[in-house]
Amino acid sequence: MKGESSSVRSGARMSGEDRRLQILRVAVDLFSRKGFRGTTTKEIAEQASVSEAIIFRHFATKRDLYSAIIDYKAAESAELILKTLKNAARRKDDRAVFQGLATDILKIHDQDPTLFRLLLYSGLECHELSAMLFERYAKKVRAFLERYIRQRMADGTFRRIDPKIATHAFFSMISYHALAANLFRSLLPHGNCADVADAFASIFLKGISRL
């Protein structure tokens, strides 16, 4: 982005399409840090190295821009992690499934803190798209887990329990930790992500086992 910025300053232009995407990305970053009201179009313009008027050429209002980034993030988050988990699930390696999932979720949040922050900000702000983002955020993973738990119950390995509630329990454990790591890192119990993922997966698996 720094490179882009300097080339723009010397007079070179970006296509409309590229510029729109650039603004969107800058906006994701800023809105996720400061929320809707806390982010000014001025700072978005500055970060994108354009004048404010350019923002309004691509987005009719600030509100429209905010909705656009939520859409953008929702679309992005739908493509989550499932690849490696499908192998573990095929082998019915419970430990690999849950520990791998916990690790992946925590890793993703660490690498891209904007998603969760936008989820929280938009939820707190009662943005009309926040529910959609929340749902999209975890839909595939939850569905996958529910199916897996249902299957392992049929196999006799897991005890009788509502797969939705069990999924919710596991997902809650991991997600709250991710949230806390995002907002309050210094206050977390010491222990790296892998240890936390390990411990949480182990508690959960033992907690729903048949034995």
Place this chain on the structure above:
Amino acid sequence: MKGESSSVRSGARMSGEDRRLQILRVAVDLFSRKGFRGTTTKEIAEQASVSEAIIFRHFATKRDLYSAIIDYKAAESAELILKTLKNAARRKDDRAVFQGLATDILKIHDQDPTLFRLLLYSGLECHELSAMLFERYAKKVRAFLERYIRQRMADGTFRRIDPKIATHAFFSMISYHALAANLFRSLLPHGNCADVADAFASIFLKGISRL
């Protein structure tokens, strides 16, 4: 507050002390709904049925007011739930301890959504007091749980596990659910709070049991 409001409008006055507290309470509500930047001193004044100047008589800046409410909420949250749990803990009734705690936490969040919202907003906004609020929010409960888990490990009922991590796991499960209930109620798995508390406590207890 409605009653207060109408008596003020007819000319009656409130003592400085009472007024300050009223403003504080109004501000808690508004800041927890709209965040710092999203809340104007104008609407605080309106909700308190005073002019804006009165707010600035009690608080030098809007920022000072925000810090004051975080302090206020932090002090309030320190007095949590522990009474009934101490009895269950004395009897070493694991189920009553964890289920009771889960139920109480969820109930408290339901009754006073402002605490968690302020926690999230202040954390997202990187307010200097947010870490303090986060810590205060759960300090006593966490300490209690850690002690209890350590004790039950010594008793041979719970397996070897870092009490901090175990506490964090349990607390995370419940807190994320409370958060989701606060922001995204309509998207939660069906099932009332008691069912969720029950299921989560059961998963957790089984997950850390020695058997």
Place this chain on the structure above:
DNA sequence: TTGGTATGTTAGTAATTACTTACTTATCAA
């Protein structure tokens, strides 16, 4: 080279916002 067009800017507008100042008035002790 020229003209059209898409990208980009500057300068502004109107409304909003946190905060201040000068004045008003309710309250209460003497």
Place this chain on the structure above:
DNA sequence: TTGATAAGTAAGTAATTACTAACATACCAA
């Protein structure tokens, strides 16, 4: 009743903010 004082207000200030309109210019096809 009077005077002091604390609580309260209206009107304003200066800065900020989202957004607009008019103009400038890079780019590219003919």
